[in-house]
Amino acid sequence: MLVTPSPVFVETPRLILRGAQRGDDEFFLELFNDAAFMRENTDQLRSLEAVRAYLDWAVRYRAQRGFGAFVIVDRARGNPLGLCTVVWQRELGDEHIGYSLLERYRGEGRAFEAASALLEASWARGARRMFGIVRPENAISHHLLGKLGMTFQREGVVDGRTFAWYRRERPALLAAGSPWL
Numbered sequence: 445m446l447v448t449p450s451p452v453f454v455e456t457p458r459l460i461l462r463g464a465q466r467g468d469d470e471f472f473l474e475l476f477n478d479a480a481f482m483r484e485n486t487d488q489l490r491s492l493e494a495v496r497a498y499l500d501w502a503v504r505y506r507a508q509r510g511f512g513a514f515v516i517v518d519r520a521r522g523n524p525l526g527l528c529t530v531v532w533q534r535e536l537g538d539e540h541i542g543y544s545l546l547e548r549y550r551g552e553g554r555a556f557e558a559a560s561a562l563l564e565a566s567w568a569r570g571a572r573r574m575f576g577i578v579r580p581e582n583a584i585s586h587h588l589l590g591k592l593g594m595t596f597q598r599e600g601v602v603d604g605r606t607f608a609w610y611r612r613e614r615p616a617l618l619a620a621g622s623p624w625l
């Protein structure tokens with residue numbers, strides 16, 4: 445099946461974020477079966493069938509809400525590196541930001557670069573606040589949420605597991621010169 449990549453949603457110096465879709469299934473199968481990803485997530489997305497169902501959901505979610513799940517792509521080489529999401533969370537009654545990279549692409553600032561661009565796009569779209577949900581043990585992600593301007597709120601339970609909840613309010617003014625203005 446020939447799949448045309450979905451349009452670019454956000455660009456950063458090194459990265460492109462575009463909507464996740466069916467043609468990304470092999471990449472997502474690898475990502476969702478990564479050991480660190482599995483530690484952090486309650487989803488059972490280990491088979492190709494489950495991944496395809498997730499990608500169909502992602503396409504529907506984006507069509508309805510404009511946001512959702514985005515593939516982080518290397519801008520120069522065009523290959524997928526990871527996932528960055530802004531999705532509604534029932535327990536929060538609001539949206540939260542998420543990110544994950546294949547292990548070989550971690551540790552070079554890409555998660556922060558992708559997440560800060562998606563956060564800025566969320567403010568521009570009219571989001572009033574953003575949450576982050578992280579396991580207490582995930583030191584890298586706690587650090588990243590802090591760098592994204594989020595502050596720890598409290599611990600809460602999602603699907604029977606304890607998570608730390610972070611929150612950030614929309615900035616009073618978007619930065620002058622923002623490409624979103």
Ligand SMILES: CC(C)(COP(=O)(O)OP(=O)(O)OC[C@H]1O[C@@H](n2cnc3c(N)ncnc32)[C@H](O)[C@@H]1OP(=O)(O)O)[C@@H](O)C(=O)NCCC(=O)NCCS
Nearest residue numbers: 480481543544545550551552553554555556578583585587
């Ligand atoms: C979380 C994840 C996306 C981070 O990717 P990454 O490419 O390493 O992220 P970045 O390079 O942008 O930023 C990592 C930051 O954490 C810091 N860091 C690294 N190890 C750390 C540690 N043990 N404790 C605290 N901070 C740490 C880095 O120094 C860097 O901060 P800096 O830029 O201020 O120096 C990646 O580890 C991953 O995919 N993990 C598995 C899935 C996951 O945990 N997702 C988040 C669920 S909430």
